[in-house]
Amino acid sequence: MPPAATREPFARWSENSRRTALAIIAEREICDVNARFSELNSAHGSWSWLDGPHARVRYDDLSQLVRCEAATLAPAPYLSRFERSGQVVEVRLERLDGGEAIAVVHDVTSELRRQRDLQREREALMHEERMHAMGVLASGVAHDLNHALNVIALRVAMLRADPQLVCTRRTLDVLARVVGEAARIVARLQDLARKRRDRPSDALDLAAVLTGAIEMARTESEIADVRIEADVPPLPLVRGSAAELAHVFGSLLLHAREQMPGGGRVQVKARVDRGRVLVTIHDAGEG
Structure with missing residues (x-):
């Protein structure tokens, strides 16, 4: 048991620090603890350093942890963090005037x-x-x-x-x-x-995206004597990426043009089908 000079302030700290675990260590043995320390010490699982060169060191419980760390405690205060099954505590050890060490443990998870x-x-x-x-x-x-x-x-x-x-x-x-x-x-x-x-989940105007891809394709298709006919009525908003859909439509129109090296006609149609938007691209090529 710690001397009266240590017990009295320890009792006051315990009463005022219900969320903080406290322990007194003297001659490598734990003399007194508060309720929070007992609660942390009763849980199963070993403690290890959170990081640093001693990360492989394991302690069976909180009592063993503070005893071993207090045994090598220098006159200067000590502060480190330990982990157990995802729970992290911050341990502060300090020498008291009577030679005992006090451990102050905070759950910082x-x-x-x-x-x-x-x-x-x-x-x-x-x-x-x-x-x-x-x-x-x-x-x-x-x-x-x-x-x-x-x-x-x-x-x-x-x-x-x-x-x-x-x-x-x-x-x-x-x-x-x-x-x-x-x-x-x-x-x-x-x-x-x-x-x-663009945000993939944003609502977008598919008719505008499709019309834009058609206009871009027409610029090159007219040179190759390929005519693009479009039937794109107003369409409901859909969710997706405008950039990715424009790339898909552009690639399909490019493929259609390449299938007709001698020229021809590409038909693009869009309509609402059972709550969904259906887009078809038809060419006169052989592929």
Whole structure:
């Protein structure tokens, strides 16, 4: 039992600290504990250091933990954290004037969880800001490249239509394909930029997304003598990603155009079918 000089303040601390576990250690034995310490000590499971070079050290219970740590306690106060089955406690050990050691144990599980949640939120926000900045940069670069490619594509189309340049038609066809492939790469870059602003679960106007994809496809299809006929009435809002759907429609229209190298007609229709929106793209190609 600790001396009276220690027992009296310990009794006061125990009464005023119902959420804090307290223990007095003298000569490597626990002399007195409060109710909270007994509660923590009665639970099953071994304690280990939360981190650091001693993380592999295990203690069978809280009593063994404070006894062993108090045995090597320096004159300066000691503070560390220990973990047991997801529960984390902060242990402070300090020498008293009589030579005994007092252990003050706080359950910091909830506090640590809040800190980790806050850290994850900060990291997620920083990641989102970085990705948004990349999206803005990609959008600007894609816009400039797309403008230059459109100018080149128009000039190549004019040269291909010139009867005096029939002998260079094959070279111009290769150049047109290269420009078309570059335009598709830029379109994917634009999709990436748009994805940074779109939320997959947001409600979107599918008719507007489909019409936009059709207009983009028409710019290239007219050069290849492919006519796109669209029947897109007002449609109910749907949930999804505008960027991903625009990419899907654009890819389907591109595939339809490639199936008709000699030209032809592509029909695009959209309608509501039993509570769902049905979009069909039909071409006259062989594929």
